[in-house]
Amino acid sequence: MTKPSHLLDTAQQVIKAEAAALETLAAQLDTSFDAAVTLLLNAKGRVIVSGMGKSGHIARKIAATFASTGTPAHFVHPAEASHGDLGMMTRGDVVLVLSNSGETPELADLVAYTRRFNIPMIGVASRPGSTLLQRADIAIVLPNLGEACGTGIVPTTSTTMTLALGDALAIALMKHRDFTPENFRDFHPGGKLGAQLSKVADLMHVGDTVPLAQVDTPMSDVLLTISKKGFGVVGVLDSKNSLVGIITDGDLRRHMDGLLTHHAGDVMTPQPQTIAPKALAEEALALMNSREITTLFAVDPDAAGNVAGILHIHDCLRAGIV
Known part of the structure; x- marks a missing residue:
């Protein structure tokens, strides 16, 4: 049985690895981030966020953060998109697609749809030569670091970086729009946040x-x-x-x-x-x-x-x- 002290060591190693990855991500961000923010700001429609598996969970959170901070957005599941939900996207929208490998097969129909109907797409992946980033209008490359699990098979470091990137995009958009606490409360009338922002x-x-x-x-x-x-x-x-x-x-x-x-x-x-x-x-x-x-x-x-x-x-x- 693993000793408690070893469990604590593992926890600290995971957190340190993910913290180091975030530092690397912050240092690596370039003009593609600025281009992505500009594209999102100029969107006449909504921001469609998509991803499969763990990236899908992160995509849902990013879409929710966008929506609550003044950027209309919703999540589209790539598998459901292939069975009718592609109709949820239209000209004027901007699509943000997340995939650590950039080769997730379930994204193929969604990516093809954006290319067919000239819907701008921002791709986020860790491999610059991946299909997703090659086909994206704007490619944001995540640092290609090992996962914090040590085996490289459990999405940990990659999802943490993707989540932080989504937060960075949302806050950059929010600040550009001068989104105030009063605006925030309009989207959060309930719960503790709504109470704190009540007038x-x-x-x-x-x-x-x-x-x-x-x-x-x-x-x-x-x-x-x-x-x-x-x-x-x-x-x-x-x-x-x-x-x-x-x-x-x-x-x-x-x-x-x-x-x-x-x-x-x-x-x-x-x-x-x-x-x-x-x-x-x-x-x-x-x-x-x-x-x-x-x-x-x-x-x-x-x-x-x-x-x-x-x-x-x-x-x-x-x-x-x-």
Whole structure:
């Protein structure tokens, strides 16, 4: 039985071998990478990514990364392509084909289709003289290194380099398009990523649900608003409907004596903490935690202090922002 220490040695050797391969790939990239990015940027249609076996798994991931970072893309299985899915490709598309050897037979029909209908093709392989790279419009050559398994039969180093190359293409395209975190959230509304990129405007309460009162509103009416709206606070507006104060439970306690003889402007705390609707909800949560408060009024700085909505700390927690 293999000793645990030997297993650890094997793991470290594999990771070091793949890390070294990535360093070699980075140093070897040339103008073909620039040409590939330019071709992808100018595509009027979609990017079709294909590969067989382990390259196919990598191709699926690359297509998904493209699609989520602003480059419309989908994966086409080369075997399925030969049975009708070639129709998923059309003029205006760009095809990215992955094959470590460059001689994968299942790719033949797909490659021939791109040549027949003049669909631009980027080939990625480790053999410059391979059929795939010879027929490609743009050939990206991977370093022809041994696999990390040591026997040369298990795709490891080659798939790691291909995956990294796909990431490099996607990020280069993303940066050229000035793809922002806000754009990214449009494609990732769910899960932890979506939560982290949520804006205050996505979570805040708006319209009649927002607890508001004018500065001259009697406190008897303010108490009814606090009770009815359920946020435990009321925002106080001046004659121009700009937020000038807030009434909280603490303000009510401080003015308990003769409370009902006062108006909102007498009881409020002026210049309350606010946040912009376009701010990240994560920023709002951090602000509420630091100020030890549970609500924030969202005020558009371009709207003369008018209230756009109200955000409660529970809204952030329900959305998965922690």
